[in-house]
Amino acid sequence: MTDTDRGRSRDRESAFYLFTQQWLPACKPxxxxxxxxxxxxxxxxxxxxxxxxxxxxxxxxxxxxxxxxVEIVEQYDIGCVPKPFRINKVSYIQDDSIPKNCALFFVEHRSLLSCISLFFRNTYFASNISLYIKSRSDQQLLRGRKYHDTISYHPVEFSNDQHILPCGLIAWSLFNDTFTFIRDREELKVNRKNIARKSDREHKFGKNVYPFNFQNGTVIGGGKLNPRIPLSDQEDLIVWMRTSALPSFRKLYGRIETDLDVDDVVVKLVLSTTSxxxxxxxxxxxxxxxxxxxxxxxxxxxxxxxxxxxxx
CATH class of the missing domain: 1.10.287 (Helix Hairpins)
Incomplete structure (x- = not known):
């Protein structure tokens, strides 16, 4: 037997050869x-x-x-917009001369025990499209503006020839509505700590990374960030940066750690107790x-x- 024949024999006895030729023993119930x-x-x-x-x-x-x-839901994007601007809501949002304050009231006939979770809900917001999801730099969020991913995070990347931190469309469109809850002329404290995942705070957003030039360009998007607070402590940004798979989603805004009694009058948005x-x-x-x-x-x-x- 030649060396070539011995090699072919060994190949035929190998597990890969037996597997590809479907000669391995198998159970076929x-x-x-x-x-x-x-x-x-x-x-x-x-x-x-x-x-x-x-x-x-x-x-x-x-x-x-x-x-x-108990879950209480209130849609405020219609009632809080003046009638002349309801056809073109964008012009109302972009006009800085018009105050954007709005008050809604409700009387809840059931007791809500702390801790009460406060969510904001977006509908028809397609945050799962490829351009939007890739428009971020995970390396920059964790290590600073000197580090960048190979993926694209255009068009919100540069401001005055400097890298925006954080860059990308996701951070640029940060949710910027703010909510105040008042019960019988007394403001309820909303705890906005620990609303983001612990793994995100500790491993995805840098403790020494500060948003020094965010929303300073010519085109302003959503909310702004405090340049003196590191990204790991700006939990509203961390919550927003975790995109949703569906166009309708909820994100945690904060928690009311005060019990609400029956017939208390408070501002209404999305309140929910949890199990x-x-x-x-x-x-x-x-x-x-x-x-x-x-x-x-x-x-x-x-x-x-x-x-x-x-x-x-």
């Missing part, structure tokens, strides 16, 4: 009708209880006492219930079809 029905029933019996428990958690809080998860699952959100529970119910339904249909027309 054949699912019978009974096994298929049992699998679907097992999925249904697991998913349905989990979904019901999740829905229950979304509507209740297990604390010192059982209380409903161990988070804020009120029925999607996860409904998804579990739907998948479980669908599995049970499929198992029942297969069983009935087999009983009505059994195969030999």
């Amino acid at each position: 054949v699912l019978s009708l009974a096994w298929v029905i049992l699998i679907f029933l097992f999925i249904g019996f697991i998913f349905i209880p989990v979904g019901l428990v999740t829905l229950q958690a979304s509507h209740s809080v297990i604390a010192h006492s059982l209380a409903l998860v 161990w699952l988070g804020r009120k959100n029925d999607f996860l529970g409904l998804a579990y219930v739907f998948i479980g119910s669908s599995s049970v339904t499929v198992a029942v249909v297969i069983t009935l079809l087999h009983l009505l027309s059994p195969r030999c």
Whole structure:
């Protein structure tokens, strides 16, 4: 046997050769009708209880006492805009001579126990498009303006021939609405600390990186940043920089750590208490219930079809 033949023999005995030629031993289970029905029933019996428990958690809080998860939502972009500008809201926003203050009132007939989470909600804001998502520099956010990623973060990059910090469209469009809550002429304190993820604060935004020239160009975008505070402590920016996959999303603005009693009059926006699952959100529970119910339904249909027309 020549060396070439020995080499070919060794190649044929290799695991890669056996795998590519599909000669490796394999288990090929054949699912019978009974096994298929049992699998679907097992999925249904697991998913349905989990979904019901999740829905229950979304509507209740297990604390010192059982209380409903209360969520109050108010859309203010219409009522707070004067009628002459409702057709062209952009001109109203860009006109600095017009005051932008707006007051909304409501009376809540249920007690809200602290801690009350305050969210702002955006709709039809496509933050998941490629140009917007790539318009940032993670290296710059963490290490300063001397470091830049290879990806593009145009068009908001330079100001007076200097790199903007932070650069990119995401930071440039920072949400800039501010909210004040007043109860019986007394202002409620809104805690805006610890609203961002700890991992983002410690590992994605630099403790020695300061936004010295942000929003100083000719085209001004959203909110401004304090140049004397490092990016790791500017949590409103950190929350905004985490983009959402869907065009409608909520972001945490702060927390009211004061109990609101029945019939208290306060400014209305988005207030929500939380459970161990988070804020009120029925999607996860409904998804579990739907998948479980669908599995049970499929198992029942297969069983009935087999009983009505059994195969030999």
